[in-house]
Amino acid sequence: MKAGRASLGAQSLAVIALFCAGARAEAQGTAPVAPETLPSSDAAGLDPTSDMAPLPDLGVEWPTTDDAGIVPSGDTPSKADKDAETGADAQAEQHYQIVIDGLDDAEGLSNETRAGLRLRFDSLSALKEGDGKGNIAQIDRRARQDEELLGELLRAAGFYEATVATRIERPAGGKLRVVLDSDPGTLYTLAAIDLPGIDAAGDRAPEVRKALGLKIGDPVDADRIAAGQAAVTAELGREGFVFAKVAEPELTVDHEAHNAALSMAIDPNGARKFGAIRLDGDRLFSAKHIGRIARFRPGQPYDSARIEDLRRALIQTGLVSAVTIKPVQTSDPDVVDVSVKLEPAPPRTISGALGYGTGEGYRVEASWQHRNLIKPEGGVTFRGVLGTQEQTLGAILRRNNYKARDRVLTGQVFLSHLDQNAYEARSVTIAAGMERQTNIIWQKKWTWFYGVEFVASKEDDTVKATGAPRSRQYLIGALPTGLTYDGSDDLLNPSKGYRLSGRISPELSLQGSAFGYVKAQVDGSYYQPVTDRVVMAGRVRLGSILGAGAERIAPTRRFYAGGGGSVRGFGYQKIGPLDVNGDPAGGRSLAEFSIESRVRFGDFGVVPFIDGGNLYAATLPTFDNLRYGAGLGVRYYTSFGPIRVDVGTPLNRRPGDSRVTVYVSLGQAF
Incomplete structure (x- = not known):
């Protein structure tokens, strides 16, 4: 196509000047002023008290309403209405609403395309940008711009014969209505698709062609064609054609047949x-x-x-x-x-946390970390905890991507003091291990860990039968190992799938004499969506200690139940056998379950739940005398995961159990 040429006369230049002045005036909230015709005499000879020369008639009139209250955009008012150009009605701020007619009944316009078209119009609309107010001249100018915009959007969607007309209505006693009457016309479709040069891709050509995502008969939609071009470029890169070139799409439109032929040249430039x-x-x-x-x-x-x-x-x-x-x-x-x-990036981080749990009290945690102190990726963290029931000070080494991708080497040294209802323990722990990690970006199906742990501990508890206090010292060596399968769809907020994990820890304990035992635990959870807003979730946990009696095993190594990550409604470690003083004694076996319904409303949700479980002195759980807790949780869903607040109550409480417990944490309960 050849562009025609045209010359602009003096009056046309004046119109352009008036339009530019109007644009500046609209931005300043004032009416445009026509340029004054200056006399040809020298500026020094001007008389500032003399009358201004009359303004030239440029033929640009303000729009006025007809008897029906309609402002036909672009109509020329009568001579009697010219005074309205500078009158109060033309200059006064008007409030308006925008109406688009003709899109809902357009043949061939899919709901998806219609929604996308409206969304794009809203983001680019001059009327929308005007925030629903302006004087008549401003509204008319915005309407003309949006008339052209809507036409372009329709043509980009494949409606090459689309027409749009604008009118402004003034209902009696109401705000102005700016109506864009659209007639999309006939939808143009693809009659031919040609990718010249694609054969040079050899046996990879079919995959590249498939990536285009277009076929004969599809709408001539500019967005889909641009997306297809990007997909072809990406697929060529995935197939090894790193220096491939994809030309801009070319369309040959046949207005009589209402279709178009698409051509997009490809130069694979050899696989590498x-x-x-x-x-x-x-x-x-x-x-x-x-x-x-x-x-x-x-x-x-x-x-x-x-x-x-x-x-x-x-x-x-x-x-x-x-x-x-x-x-x-x-x-x-x-x-x-x-x-x-x-x-x-900055390698050092200082962090802190403050928390509270019913039965656990307050907890303040602070840490300092250097993520590359031992290169490469050797992060060292110094961590301290000061709480009602825990005081801890220690150091952790974490070597990420150690010898292989996603493999982590860990080492830690901790001094801790735990003052629980079940025991009081002062311990020194030295541990090392290897693990395959999972994270939010790359959630792994399979993860594992293995390691070694040495603990020197002085632990105070009571004799279960008599309640007599006692203090014992332990030296414990353990070889913890675990394997996890994660078939869920999200690490912090799963809505479907399941998870299954197992942990086993052979341990050797020296207390008076040496003895050994094996501690094992299995966890499983399942997630089933019911509707778009409701997910049912369930969890089961089973544990067992084989090879030694509960009284011989160090109190810190026994099983305990109750709390936010166990049976909600009960305090921390408040479920299971008690000594004669009513303090938890721990157990050799464990059984727990949880069922909850996760109901979401936008960024918020509610979670009714019921939990159950108990501890047993026997090697294997007998499932007798289960303790039940129920309650309601609230969730606030953020970009990094849900914030959880659960309130629970025991259904079969014992004397001394709290009637209400509260838990706050990040992520779902399981």
Whole structure:
């Protein structure tokens, strides 16, 4: 197409000047003023007291309403109405509402496209930007802009013959109504789709063609075509064509047949393989360590999805604020190296927490962490807890991505004092382990851990039968191991699927003489959506200690039940066998269950629940005399997970049990 040329005369230039002045005046909330025609004499000779020259008639009139209360946009008023140009009605602020007619009945306009069209119109509309008020001139100018905008949006959606007309109505005693009458016309569809050059992709061509997501007969929708172009580009990168070029889509429209032919040229430019990792700039990590994190190896086919995975994994370390990754052509035409540039993030963190739980009292926790004190990714944390029932001071080493992706090496040393109803313990703990971790970004199906633990502890409790106080010292060695399968859809707020985990810890205890036992626990949970707003969730926990009697086992190593992560409605450790003083004695076996209904309303939700469970002196749980608690929870859903507040009460309380308990935490109860 050739663009025509036209010259602008003096009057046209004056109209443009008036339009620009009007635009500035609208932004300042004043009426536009026509430019004055200055005399040709020198400015020094002007008489400031003389009358101004008459304004030229530029032929631009203010809109006025007809007898029916309608302002036909663009109509020229009569000579008798010209005084309204500067009158109070034209200058007064008017309130208006916007109505779009014709879209709901348009043939071929899907509900999804209609909703998207309205959303985009609202975000770009000059009338919407005007906040529903302005003088008549401003409203008319905005209506003209929106008339053109709606027409363009309809054409982009495939309605090439769309027409839009605007009118302004003034109902008696009401605010103005700006009506955009739209007639989308016939929907144009794709009659042909051609991707010249795609055959150069070889056996990968079908996948690239499939990524376009368009077929003959689909609407000529600009958004879908642009999305298809982006998808083709991404698929070429995933198939190894790192330097591929995808031309801008070209449409040949046939107005008589109401269809169009789409052509989009593709130059795959040859498939490549991964080469070496190169570092550019700050060497926060070595190339070897980045290679451990990457899910690709030299010689494998290039895949842009694996490059994006590496970028996210580097950000996930917490040590990187920005990552730039680029393919670099090597001397081998089939190989590209990967250039990585890292911008370091602040490595130190100070954090604190304050909490309260019924039966547990207050708890204040503070920590200082250096996430790269021992390179690479060797984070050291010093942590302290000061609470009603716990005082702890310790250090933790955590080496992320140790020898392999997502593998974590841990080591810790703790001094602790626990003053529970069941016991009082002063302990020194040294532990180390290896684990495969899961997180919100990469939620793993399978995770595991294994380790070693040494505990030296002085523990005070009572003899269950007599209530006599006693104090004993323990040296304990343990080999804890665990395996978890997570088939749920979300780490902090699951709505479907299930989880199953098992933990086993062979332990050797020295108290007077050496003896051994095995502590085992199994947890399972299931999540079932009922409606879009309601999810039913259930949990079961079973535990057992084999090889030693409960009285011989250190009080800190026994099972306990009750509290926010156990049976809600009861205080912490308030379920199970009691000594003659009414204090918890712990048990060798455990059985618990929970059922709750998670009902969500936007960012808030309510959760009615019922829990049950008990402890037993026997090796295996007998499921007798279960204790039940029920209550109601409130959830506030944030971007990082729900904040939980649960209020529970025991249904079969014993003397001394609280009537109401409160629990506050992050994430669902299970």
